[in-house]
Amino acid sequence: MRKILGKIGSEDRHTFQADFGKYGYxxxxxxxxxxxxxxxxxxxxxxxxxxxEHPQIIADHLWLNLTKGFADLGLLQEGDRLQxxxxxxEYSKGFINKDKKDYELSYPTKIQLLNERExxxxxxxxxxxxxxxMNLNYKFYDKMGRPLVPYFMDAFVKWQDQQEKPLPIExxxxxxxxxxxxxxxxxxxxxxxELEKKQNLVKEKQAQLQKAGVELLKKHDDLVEELVxxxxxxxxxxxxxxxEYCYISNSKLAKALxxxxxxxxxxxxIKQALASDWFHEQFSGSNKQELSPLEALAQxxxxx
Numbered sequence: 463m464r465k466i467l468g469k470i471g472s473e474d475r476h477t478f479q480a481d482f483g484k485y486g487y488x489x490x491x492x493x494x495x496x497x498x499x500x501x502x503x504x505x506x507x508x509x510x511x512x513x514x515e516h517p518q519i520i521a522d523h524l525w526l527n528l529t530k531g532f533a534d535l536g537l538l539q540e541g542d543r544l545q546x547x548x549x550x551x552e553y554s555k556g557f558i559n560k561d562k563k564d565y566e567l568s569y570p571t572k573i574q575l576l577n578e579r580e581x582x583x584x585x586x587x588x589x590x591x592x593x594x595x596m597n598l599n600y601k602f603y604d605k606m607g608r609p610l611v612p613y614f615m616d617a618f619v620k621w622q623d624q625q626e627k628p629l630p631i632e633x634x635x636x637x638x639x640x641x642x643x644x645x646x647x648x649x650x651x652x653x654x655x656e657l658e659k660k661q662n663l664v665k666e667k668q669a670q671l672q673k674a675g676v677e678l679l680k681k682h683d684d685l686v687e688e689l690v691x692x693x694x695x696x697x698x699x700x701x702x703x704x705x706e707y708c709y710i711s712n713s714k715l716a717k718a719l720x721x722x723x724x725x726x727x728x729x730x731x732i733k734q735a736l737a738s739d740w741f742h743e744q745f746s747g748s749n750k751q752e753l754s755p756l757e758a759l760a761q762x763x764x765x766x
Contacts, residue, residue, distance in 0.1 A: 466520050467565035472550045476512050478567065479576070480505035482542040483523065485595045489609065499592045499614070501528035505544060524567065531573040533591070536581025537629055543576040582629055585621045593618030600634045612636030668734050675735025678728060685722045689736070690745050692718060707736040708745045 470476065483504035492498050504525050509517040526532070531546070538544075548567035575581070585591045593614035596603060603610055615636045622628040679686050692715075693708035704711075712733070719729055735741055 465565075466518075467550045467567070468552070468563075470510070470520075470550050472552070475547050475549045475571075476510050477545065477547050477572075478508060478520065479511050479517070479543065479545045480508040480524070481540075482506075482538045482544055483540060485528065485538075485598055486525070487592055487595050499611075501533075501588075501591050501595055502526065503528045503532060503538075511545070526567060526570065528591070529570055531570055533584055533586070535573065535575050537584050538575075538581070544573065545576055546570040546573040582627065584629070585618065587617065587621065589614050589617035590621040591618075593621075594629070594631060596636075597631050597633055600632075604637065610634070610636040671731045672734035672738050675728075675731035675733070676738050676740050678731060679735050679741065682722060682724075685718065685724075686741075686744055688718050688721070689715070689741075693736075693745055707733065708741065710736055 483506045486502045486504060487499050488502050489497060489499050502525050504523055506523045508520040508522075508524050510520050511517045532538075532544075535544075548570045550565055551568040552563055552565055554563060585594055592611075593616070596610050596615055597618060600610065602608075612635065615634065618631075619633050622631075622633065679689075689708075689710060693710045696709040696711070696714065697705075712729075715733060715736075716726070716729060719726070719732065724732075
């Protein structure tokens with residue numbers, strides 16, 4: 463039935479009414495930021511009421527983004543009657559090629575709850591609202607094996623604890639230790655131990671690579687001088703802000719290794735060596751011993 467949306471077109475905004483169904487979330491992968499979650503909601507019995515006396519049936523259900531306007535209505539219940547203005551927009555969908563066209567309603571405004579009743583405010587903070595949705599749909603998500611991320615669910619628990627009158631939503635534990643960045647552990651000791659074990663393995667591997675890389679660099683003084691030169695030039699040009707690796711990018715490192723006839727498979731070792739205390743000493747020149755006045759004078763005469 464959503465083909466009707468396509469026939470309406472995207473030139474004008476229209477007024478719609480629908481029954482609230484339930485909250486949900488969509489999960490997608492971003493190459494830079496990883497797994498992302500966005501709150502959504504489904505409405506049912508969608509009609510267009512530009513002419514209230516002659517409503518037009520649009521779709522039996524439609525998913526919408528849970529925008530601030532909808533969130534400001536408070537905690538909705540199934541069957542709540544909504545009215546809003548929106549514009550039809552086309553998007554591509556598909557698991558791989560995204561070669562299928564579909565239609566949605568975007569930029570909803572003038573959002574109203576038509577059946578007047580008191581509602582309780584829902585979280586504004588992103589993590590807490592995703593956690594609220596995961597707790598609301600806990601049984602279904604758990605049965606279907608969908609992520610119930612402790613990071614989000616704990617955020618909702620904290621939000622509930624701060625409310626004078628918490629929402630009537632039961633809180634559960636998560637099933638997927640995802641989004642560990644800045645994660646404040648509550649009682650997920652098992653997951654925490656697994657995460658720390660994984661992090662320690664990564665550190666051990668990096669330490670092994672670093673040790674091998676330092677040993678390799680100590681055999682190639684000319685390469686060390688070249689890398690120090692590259693790093694200092696990059697620092698001066700502000701071409702790379704990563705001081706951990708002495709401002710040397712992967713591409714610059716690869717070219718240097720190729721110049722000195724080293725295989726590509728040693729690059730991970732050399733890369734970690736750049737972060738070592740030993741190479742940082744080479745980079746800063748702090749490994750060079752300062753000559754005494756007598757030694758400096760002797761060196762001066764020897765150079766003549």
